Amino acid sequence: MRKLKNKILWAFVAFLSTTLAVAQSDESLNTDRPDQSEGVYTLPKGQFQVENGLVFSKEEGFDNLMLRYGLITNTEIRLEANFDVKTPDFSSTVFSVKQRLWQSERYLPSVSLIGYGQYSKGEGKAYTFDACLAFESVLADEFSLAYSLSSVQQFEGYNFTTELNYTPTSKFWGFVEYYATYQPHYAPLHNIDVGIAYFLKPNLQLDLSGGRTLFQPEANYFIGVGVGYLFK
Template identity: 25%
Template sequence: MKKQLFIIAFLGTIHATNAQYTKDINTNRPSSSMGAYSVSKEIFQIEGGFSYQNDTFENNNENKQQNYQIQLRYGDLLEQLEFIGEFNFSSNQITNGNLNETNSGFRQLNFGAKFLLYDHYKYYVEKRNVYSWKANQRFKWKRLIPAISIYAGAQFNTKNNLYYPNLPDVGLKTMLIAQQHLSKRFSITYNFIGENVTENEFINIGYIVTASLGINNNWSLFGEHQGSISRKYFNQTVPFENDAFLKVGITFKVHQNLQIDGFTGSNFQNNPNKIQAGLGVSWRNHKKYQFKDPTEL
């Protein structure tokens, strides 16, 4: 009897340890990066927003963009596995001298899956020193060890990409994701991204670094730097300054399953000079974990 109880308890511990469900919503917004953790098995989450971008060129030409982004996330099969669909719709108004042109449509569609390879906090628990307040406040170097995930998916490019309209119709998008929790309220996420990785003429290797700071239980701030390491367009190297972008923003948790956000950002050069601002919302269906008897599995 004791042996059976031990096995049940052990299996229950494995179930709880592998779980990634969090009390509060775990959302990627309003950053452009992707976090290492999944939404958890059987959780559905939708994250969407609107952004406005104004691009001004040195010759006084101007592009005005209205962008709508939706990301659908669903955890299934394993706690560490998440399926993701991303939809980006743009409406562009281009002013070139006396020429005014307007077009709209889906700019890019992505469908893929993310898998958590390693979760440092699954094995690491900080111990409190009951004899020393100073020891408890000291920075723990093991916090630098990140959680690691990988992402792979199909990238569907359309002709509505304003700056790169002739990309291949379908490409492979891959991503290596690392996420550090340096304290209970401060984290840094790193994305190393490969787009169109099977097409040497159009391959893009980029990165996103996002820092998030929780002010209290409801408010948080974020800052983000996004850029390219190498981009090719018809085998011609594109200067990385064209894609370097800096964003800052704020989020507010309405309740544990709903968050709203706002952000603004700009690039680092004048041709074009890009100014962007946006608002968004994230929502998930609510689920509470219930212990399942391992003997009934």
Template identity: 25%
Template structure:
């Protein structure tokens, strides 16, 4: 047990060092290239909800979104607990219409029935891009398109045998000055089987610093039952480039995960 714990600490240390090193390099580049008079738009993240934002990170900026995630589910008498710490999504604004993305996590999974099985290691590496389609105008929503590919890179017990691509259409309508409706449609493949999904989120700005949201989401993979869940959360903008968040969700049907909780921090560089 002590040996496994030491190995987890070593893996976590190097994951954080790699992300910080990459972020520092890109921060220096962004500070040199972004003019002082350039006013960045309000920071918007893709966490903690399941609905991906239709916005992109600004050109020549880097946004790191990290957090802790825990879920618990019981199926056929087997209780499974999954923890990811940290989850890490690195978003890089390349052009006004293009954002590159890299995502991974350090994962720990425990399954219990009559015996207890525990596995830990790096989740698969996921890479991709988000592309701006158009801005919101009247009834026409803001729109973006994203493609992500889960690569067979990471710990053997978690990584797929082949790359698993997904495609997502992201839309957003401003219903009122402080009320937004965001919604996604997703299609992809998991180990050769197609999967379809959706997510709908309603967000309200309580103040300049606090935002709350409620969300419904789900997916269905070929041969499996559809999964439907709901969640809600609070986002706190501590600084213009630093956001804290917390969220929790639960299943709407037996096929979905019983419940989950998550909390995290997101930072945008250079400011």
């Protein structure tokens, strides 16, 4: 088991090193990581983007990989896979479509709609279909507010997120975020996280994040590290 975990870690390091070597594009990128909120941004037609990250807590460890492609103007398709590095096994696979509905004007926020089709192992339904409405409002030159409401387990429950973003330069941005899950017959799950992202190149992002659960008898802390790369 330990050897397999080491192989996974070295594979991630190799992927990161390769990405650093080939990053030569002058295009900029906009990722949907490392936060929990869905962004409103959609890839331009014909662009392809890879986002990958590792998240570890006391009892769990996951690798999250997302492939994104700009299908047409304001529409992108995405394939996401979550790998449990402690089992090890794939825990879920998600296909989604993101559609930009409205571009921010004056005091109105930008709005996007995301539809998901997910296959999951374990308890609950194997195949589920859910949706998310994502919003983003510009507060000032360096600050923006992102928030989203999404369904889980075939509209049996809901996720809510709200996030304050700070972008002081074109090379760096950070965030603080609150998110919660509400499901029938279960107490709400509340969490908070913070993170930073740094652009080594306009098309290459490295990120670091961490957080914890709230209002629990024993807090669960987690930390994540990841990379995003935009292909021309």
